[in-house]
Amino acid sequence: MAKIGINIATGSLQQEEMIVGIDLGTTNSLVAIIHPESRKPLALKEHNSSSLVPSVVHFGEHNVVTVGEEARKFLITDPANTIFSAKRLMGKSYNDIRQNADFFTYKVIDDNTESLVKVQVGDRFYSPIELSSFILKELKARAEHILKTPVTKAVITVPAYFNDAQRQATRDAGKLAGLDVLRIVNEPTAASLAYGLGLDPAQEKTIAVYDLGGGTFDISILKISNGIFEVLSTNGDTYLGGDDFDRAIVRQWMKEHGITDETIRTNKELAQALRLKAEAAKKHLSNHEVFIDSIDKFHLQITVAEFNKVTAELVNRTIECCRAAMKDAGLEVNQIDEVVMVGGSTRVPLVKKMVSAFFGREVHDELNPDEVVAMGAAVQADILSGNNKDFLLLDITPLSLGIETMGGLMDVLIPRNSKIPTRVGRQYTTQKDGQSGMRIAVYQGERDLVKDNRKLAEFNLTGIPAMPAGLPKVEVSFLINADGILVVKAKEIRSGVETSIEVKPQYGLTDEEVEKMLLDSITHAKEDIATRALVEARTEARQLIDTTLNFIEKNREFLTEQEITETMGAIEGLEKLILSGNKDQVQGAVEALNNLSRPYAERLMDQAISMAMKGKKI
Template structure:
């Protein structure tokens, strides 16, 4: 009997179609499927045999993008136009990543706000979501080229520690790339699935996933019960990986060859040659006892024993993280049933031996560690396509649920296809001084503007004590119980004022309506995202104008006539940009107003500090 796929979002029958699994990585990304004939997951290869696409985007002078190996070649020649490690920026504000801005060779905008970070290339501004969508679009094209069939649906993996904002950003990037993201899956869960762990419905296991990549290390402890994966704990280091092993070898050679710091820092090509040769040595020593090479006519050599001595402290740091993860999960090494190895750096023999000795058992390392996460995503995609009935699938929400935020935007709290029961919460604040109430409007749908979605309910949270704008913290929580009933609650955390409402999210929607809403979201993905970006930029600009006006009124005497004139002129320009509805222009003019007003704020702060030093009270 042939298999019939059922659309889990609507329950309607559909033709089986290709759903791909995508590992959207910090360093490299790749795409995988389950083969129809062998029923085995495979990573899709181009004619050149490569499965990995470097997660790098380059923009030329005309703002045309290139992705992957071509972009990687321009990292050194055009660093300000070549974006790498964008995954580290997903769902983050400048305040989250500012301490690390020197790591990025490109321009991350410091707008001194909590809004999502922006990257400036020339006179264009990009969000991490847009940049990630270029990588996903490249993967989609690759898959369509290899499979000779349209690819519109995907499962995308994220680190287990990704929060709600980061997961939503990944989903949005998929949508912008023309992909219907059926499920966001934790990377350790995907790696476990690739090894067949958790596929049997009656299985109960506790497993550890050790993931050592080029730049990051993660350890996750998972409990699998009846096909359900629960993350018990995660630990790791976002700045620990294969790159650090290469650096240790470079440092050793620099000392051996007597290269001065000045020569090393001043000669970029020498530094790059040393790094690339160190990487080559690391790979060579995985199956050999010594390595010999040449850099600028100078011979370099390293033995496996010396390499192990150099990288042992790095491996020890990963084992400390493993201890912490076990402690947080309240488990001991004997409680772990299986250890799964993920990430290219786990190919180093010392790493494998150390992890095996730490956990006291052989590790799962038969699959390609670069591909294992994508292979697991393909297994999950296969289950969603209705082609693998061995694994239990919990009921899921058919459409995303969220609330209306400033500018009529839909802020999703529970994305579609979330397993139920589920719970999600996010904090909001007031936009006006002394605001005593907040209207909470609940919507269902996939579009970026609430006007294009379906309103489910609305209620007012009243009695918020009078406070300056931005000070109240209102937590809105969505809880969907096992019956699919949505409970929405809003609580002002400082005062404890609370309000709750029950909503039936699926009431009155036919399968056809759900399908139409999903199709609309994909058809309008690009224009929706542009609208959202414009609304967010305009909202931010209006808040900047209001703040600047308040500041001028309060501290007018500290500004010179020229400064007042320059500020008022820039405020006019910003208002004109908002009226022109040009996102990049709005962001540019906001940035300029920020630059003009920053010195005044510093001057006022200095004056206030001087007064304080004299014992005067600051008002």
């Protein structure tokens, strides 16, 4: 193990290289390490400050980006340029978040497509990956400042219910922040590791992880066997958390003082002051019987009994989620061996009491619930760094495996450092009407463009029935067996047409070559992701042009000459930008074309509906 010096002046650790654990949270994020001497997980913080960094990014004048506590101050004064809860957008299309779009005070682009969401700030367009990378960059800089050593490798946690696209987006955000993401670990798994659960390979346990944060609630049921964590079920509520407890207290005070909803809506200062006092009351009541304070002429008071009464319904909702998760896992509560508490809101005594009563056992709350996930990520990082020799680490893939998609992009199906054996599947579709075949090219490597990676195999899926573009569903699946042999299958789901290829283990790469490929991916991360974003923007623009031209051709008689002229002009401008413009210019032109065509597309849709109601067709 590398020698570590302690900087006496700051008490910080100095070590050649350290793999850190990162909890990239919706509300707050933080970094943890295993202390080299005590061998205990430790959340990094400076002196007596908090270990938590608010997951907030603010874009100021001249593109000055601030992150964390500094950025939080702008949530009220400059909401349009202050991005919060970016994690909720990870790997999502606009259609996924449509229901809750008004939750975000900044501009989330509504282009009615299945492509990933973008956030517009001024004339710049950001993906959730870029937004998350700003937070990770801040965490990296903070860790380097405290540890006085470069930090380039990390383990990052995600919710257990995150799908493949969301996990890949988290990896990309790490790469963009200059981090080699060695593992993506489920948050409940990390919390269990922090308590030492699953570190003994002989141990078999079933664990419930109850995670109540500032804005979200998750319950996960895990089974640990031979050091492998299996998620049996997850449940939760993405709009239930500590904020709702604060709101319940505010409601109680509003009732007592006759403060109306209208007053709260118009008097932002009072609304904010009440919210902050409610948060202080909630924290105070964890250790005291009564909270007393005042704002202007309002005398504010609440007892533990009153607080429990106004929040019991919220805690009950989480218990219902626990009941549903148990049912999905096919288990009775007496089959749960351990209950782990995660998230700042689990400090509320009523929460602990009701969760303990539901599971019929004491809960684990010894560790700081805000830090427990990052601590577990640090435990996993320690295992990966080879310092924890007691823990068996299964064979892993040295480099990512994926296929080539539109524009020569690498779409990763199995990220590097995945445990093997493993199986991953993802659905793709056709780009052109009546397309009957699809070329599947398999690559190995970490760069965003396939030309910079290593080609392993290629085959064609033929016999796809003629259908409009976007209708066929082709599932491509990668299976790596215990011998390291990769089997790639492609199947068109609607027709059942299928083909596959076997790729033998690639032992041709030396450790130096693997190391070089990894180093290149970090060195070129910024330009790679910029290239990927530009290629994706161009692809989206091409698809929009095809769709719009198709629409005009079919509906020319229902459009005015002006509408056609303006649209063709916008298409011509977009065509030029596809060849010479940057990502923001292309996306700006896509947005402009969308705004131009939306009114007449909606008009025709309304006409079609009213004609259909009359039994006619247009």
